[in-house]
Amino acid sequence: MKKLVVTLALSLLGATAFAQPLSPEAKTRTLETLQQAIARRAFVPGVDFSKLPDALEKRRAELDKAEDMRAFSNTVNQVLRDFGISHIRLFTPAAAQQRRTGQAIGFGLGMAPAPDGLAVSTLAPGSHAAGVGLAIGDVITEVEGKPAGNNPTSVDQDGRETSLITVKRKADGAQKHVMLLRKPYSTIRKPTLTWPAPGVARFTLPSFTNGYSQPEVDALFAEVAKAKAKALIVDLRNNGGGLVNNSAHLLSLLLPPGTPTGCSVTRQMVAEYKEKTGKESSDPIEVAKWKGPDRKTTLRKLPPYQGKVVVLINRGSASASEIVSSVLREERKSLVIGQPSAGAVLTSIFAPLPTGFEVQLPLSDYITPKGVRLEKNPIKPDVEVANALPAKEEASDPCVLAALKALTK
Missing domain, CATH: 2.30.42.10 (PDZ domain)
Structure with missing residues (x-):
């Protein structure tokens, strides 16, 4: 089996492939291995994945009717969405390849x-x-x-x-x-650095996965430090998330070493909570409060940025973007500007299935350092902007203008 990569959800642009036929045998094999993977590995506190077989059976007619990979995956994903959580999804072989390579049609x-x-x-x-x-x-x-x-x-x-x-x-x-x-x-979009006002840098990060290079991000922050920027706008609009390690890397460039960045509530942690306290709980906030933060920033070669930080988000900001935004607000008192985020924050992996499909599996919940659960709980900005989509021209971008105004107060 290929190596599983720990990740946070990412957004995919556009369609991924033409309709590809799917045999009844391939459908059966995909459903079997999908259920096995979810039963064995998926975990979110309070979610009963044992209901999946019955839920799929209720859609049996639609699954049988689906003649291509895309129609089949759409039907399966309708079933998975009924669990009411993010980070659980079936990818067609073409969509899986796009996710891995950053190349799409x-x-x-x-x-x-x-x-x-x-x-x-x-x-x-x-x-x-x-x-x-x-x-x-x-x-x-x-x-x-x-x-x-x-x-x-x-x-x-x-x-x-x-x-x-x-x-x-x-x-x-x-x-x-x-x-x-x-x-x-x-689909690969690299981070950029611009200067919307004297002494104010804008770090735009489209993704925490494809396109995120830690050495390249370090170089951009070194440029900010060299210019002695008095303020930094961290633009996470339309950033759907990505790798856990990359979000941790960015936070370590913005916060002192050892700063708490939250708690991942895993199956093992819930079991440990029951063993130590004698109580059962499906409330991840309660478990995280008992355990305390298990994520912290680390020492980097480049000292963490010391100036003011403002964060831009919108409805396309999900997962890792929401973690970074909430931690900066809680631990750095950074202003968050834009529109409410996606409210989709679970740690997950992508696991390949024998038929070429790929399934995203949630492994743990996330609680912020101050005890807030972000899953199904979008971040509400401190300053709301009616149009939070990035503008082509920085000088007319409503969120950037709102950030510059906030920085002058």
Whole structure:
């Protein structure tokens, strides 16, 4: 079996592949190994995964009807979503490959529901969507001549090769018709450093996984230190999470060594709690309070940044981004600006299945140093901004402007 990588959830841009046929035998084998993996490894306090076989059986007709990998995985994921938690998902072989390599075939845009359609929330550099001039904040009002609704899959229904959309431009409100084409593109987005005001640096981090290089992040923070920046904006908007080690690395660049960064409530910790206290509890907050923080920052070659820190988040900020945001607010008194986060914070692994599929398995819950559970509990910003999507021009970005205003107080 391939090495399992401990990770936090990440967001994927666009569609991953064309419809691929799936035999009845492959379906059966996938479901068998999926249930075995979840029964053996998945853990979230208070969640009963033993109900999975019955839940799948209720969807038997839909599973039998699914003729390709995508339809099959969508049906399975509907079942998994009924557990009411994040970080449990079945990936098709193509989606799993995209996650591992950062290479995809699709339109290359992320979307979020908007009052009049679907707002473009992310654009992959080099994708067809970026090439035809779409911009973040543009709203897709129609797909193939029909109202777009609020379901992002309408743009890529059945893995189609093209999609004719009607877009209302954010810049001037004008409408235009665009034909999207499915093409290869990279989902890897690297962190950047800009200077929106004298003495104020903006560190933009798109992901804690593909594109996150600890030496490169160290180099950017060394540049901040060399310039003696008086303030730092940490932009985690649309950052869906990633590797645990990378979030720990970033926190160690912003906080003194030994600073508590939270507690991971595992199956073993819950069992230990029962053994030591004689009580059973499915409340991760209670268990974490008993155990105390088991995560702390570490000493790095570069001293932690000492200036003011402001954090930007939105609904696309999930998992590792939420951990970093909450820890900086609790331990550094950093202001959080933008929109409420995703509320999806569990530690998980990705495990390959024999049929080429991959399953994301939650292994533990997370509690902040001050005893807050973030799963299903989005972070509420200190300063809320109506439009928290990143703007193409930094000088007109509402969240950046709000951060600069807050830093002058």
